[in-house]
Amino acid sequence: MPSSQKNVKPWFAVREPLSQKRATCLTFLSFLMPILIWSAFSYLPFLWHPKVEITQPGSVTWLQPGTLIDKAIFKEQQILAEKNNTALPEGKPANPVYLPAPHEVVVAFYTAFTTEPKRRSEQWLHESLWHSVTIVFWGFFISTLIGVPLGILCGTYSVFNKLFEPFIEFFRYLPAPAFGALAVAILGIYDGPKIAIIFIGTFFQQVLVVANTTRKLDIALLEAALTLGAKNINLLFRVVIPGILPNLFKDLRILLGWAWTYLIVAELIGTSSGITWFITQQARYKNFENVFAAIIMIGIIGLLSDLILATMGKRLFAWENSRGKIA
Amino acid sequence: MTTLNLPSYLDQTDQVKKRFDALKKRDVILDVKKISKKFDSPQGEVEAIKEISFQTHKREFVCVIGPSGCGKSTLIRMLAGLETPSGGEVLLDGKPVSGPGPDRGMVFQGYTLFPWLTVKRNVMFGLEMSGRSKKNAESEARDWIDLVGLSKFENAYPHQLSGGMKQRVAIARALANRPRILLMDEPFGALDAQTRTKMQSNLLDIWKNIDITILFITHDLDEAIFLADRILVLKAHPGEVNEVIEVPVPHPRSPEQMITPEFLATKKRLEELIHEPEEDVPMNLTLMTDKSDSVD
Structure with missing residues (x-):
């Protein structure tokens, strides 16, 4: 076969899956690209770098090594020094303090776990993180405990649908943080109101999403069950629930992500705590590399938990995927 | 002609x-x-x-x-x-x-096996609904699966079966309830011609x-x-x-x-x-090929 006829699949083919190798490569690239852009802005002095970090104050008395000043002001001082024939200040291009370089964040990532808290009343980073995880867990857990059964009922019986969904439809438009003050008044200043905010942010969406998933169950399966003699409670427990489980699981994965997005607001309510407390504290000290590290940590926890759930789903619902027929 | x-x-x-x-x-x-x-x-x-x-x-x-x-x-x-x-x-x-009700079994055109149940559990479904014990239902289901020739696949899930096999299981599932009549709504409509002929004989x-x-x-x-x-x-x-x-x-x-x-x-x-003549809308054909190529 001539080489020009070689069966090379095009990269851009509408709705064609990519080969495993290409897919892995692109996944890697999707993480690498933002890191590369970040690195470029951090390590290439001619890219952006609007500040100057002073290395030699020269004759300028108010400058000190390490001070960050605007490029324009630095230029002014240089010209001034030249005119007066005094020692020139020296410096190198630098980024504002709020954009730490990748390596600084990596170091911060490590030291954040190994540095003792400044005061005894303060928590280690992993303690803060764990506290955040428990807040999300309880908010999501309580929401799921009520929301999933209610959603399934709404999706199965018109009575529940008409009784609950209109109000929930209204309530879900109310921003969860708006209930912060109320939650504190009712539940105190510690974890109670935080869990409540996560609950409010998750629950109302959850009922509607689960109800919708339930309604999407193929009606033919229910009809088949009816002709086989299934009734009422059996239809619900033997057909509806097992039938929607895989999609329900997917819904919960997405909703868990939403619960996480309410975390930061929730933790600002009452006494600041958890990872949010860490972030605000570090931002106050202008330790932005720590802020970056903490934000990335939240992302990693989210991604990891989702990956674990996705693998679990594949295991649990093996009957769903259509790979390999045995006949 | x-x-x-x-x-x-x-x-x-x-x-x-x-x-x-x-x-x-x-x-x-x-x-x-x-x-x-x-x-x-x-x-x-x-x-x-x-x-x-x-x-x-x-x-x-x-x-x-x-x-x-x-x-x-x-x-x-x-x-x-x-x-x-x-x-x-x-x-x-x-x-x-x-x-x-289970006195009228039904086989549908689409595949309506419960995808989360094995072949055996699908056939047992109706029997369990009628209050049979699990053990009893299981041995009975086995007989029906045997009848449609799928004993080897009793532990397979529906997605692992071909279309014809799925409908055979659906028939076994409906018959297991001992219905008075079996209602079949174009059950072989989705199958290819060869499978369909085989299913008819079956x-x-x-x-x-x-x-x-x-x-x-x-x-x-x-x-x-x-x-x-x-x-x-x-x-x-x-x-x-x-x-x-x-x-x-x-x-x-x-x-x-x-x-x-x-x-x-x-x-x-x-x-x-x-045949419904009124539904025939004539086509408007003109000869668009060389006469020497006539296919008649």
Whole structure:
């Protein structure tokens, strides 16, 4: 076969899956690209770098090594020094303090776990993180405990649908943080109101999403069950629930992500705590590399938990995927 | 074109006639009395089915055929209890039925096996619903799976089976409940031609071996003639019984019979009944090729 006829699949083919190798490569690239852009802005002095970090104050008395000043002001001082024939200040291009370089964040990532808290009343980073995880867990857990059964009922019986969904439809438009003050008044200043905010942010969406998933169950399966003699409670427990489980699981994965997005607001309510407390504290000290590290940590926890759930789903619902027929 | 010299579809050999006489003497299982169905639509009330009446006798195989829109599916869904008739009644063993129940098994056109249950658990479903113990249901389910030849696959999930196998399991699942009648709504419609022929023979074999009456909906003329004792031919708008044909093809049936004179005569009659000239819109063809390339 001539080489020009070689069966090379095009990269851009509408709705064609990519080969495993290409897919892995692109996944890697999707993480690498933002890191590369970040690195470029951090390590290439001619890219952006609007500040100057002073290395030699020269004759300028108010400058000190390490001070960050605007490029324009630095230029002014240089010209001034030249005119007066005094020692020139020296410096190198630098980024504002709020954009730490990748390596600084990596170091911060490590030291954040190994540095003792400044005061005894303060928590280690992993303690803060764990506290955040428990807040999300309880908010999501309580929401799921009520929301999933209610959603399934709404999706199965018109009575529940008409009784609950209109109000929930209204309530879900109310921003969860708006209930912060109320939650504190009712539940105190510690974890109670935080869990409540996560609950409010998750629950109302959850009922509607689960109800919708339930309604999407193929009606033919229910009809088949009816002709086989299934009734009422059996239809619900033997057909509806097992039938929607895989999609329900997917819904919960997405909703868990939403619960996480309410975390930061929730933790600002009452006494600041958890990872949010860490972030605000570090931002106050202008330790932005720590802020970056903490934000990335939240992302990693989210991604990891989702990956674990996705693998679990594949295991649990093996009957769903259509790979390999045995006949 | 030569015309085949076909006998009338009404001609029956003595053997066939005897068979029908015996059949008509058997008990009536399903007695459909003037059922009709009206739907509300934006254009007002639409009569989908108008006063259809017929009976099926014990162990009879009845096919229902008709042009599209004649309400075949609506009819069978009413018999299954999945839709409520607007008028008339359905009697099973002389007792009126309302709502779905395990006394009328149903096999659907789409695949309706529960994807989360194995073949065995699917067949056990109805048995468990009727309150059988798990052990009891399991051994019974095994017998039915064996009957449709899928013992090797009893622990497979539906997604691992071919279309034909899925429908075999669906048949086993419906039969496991020991229904009085098996309602089949174009069950082989989604299968390829070879599988379909095989499934038809399989179905006849099953029917021969167990005590079951079958009502089978199809739009495939060959399928109807091959399977049925009698064919209920419907017409559309509204759906009404056009004619009931006693199929003159003798039993036992085999695919070779599809080219016998009585088979073809029946098919010709069905084609006459189902063909609707008013639906033919002529095409506007002009010759767009060289005359020397004529294909005639």
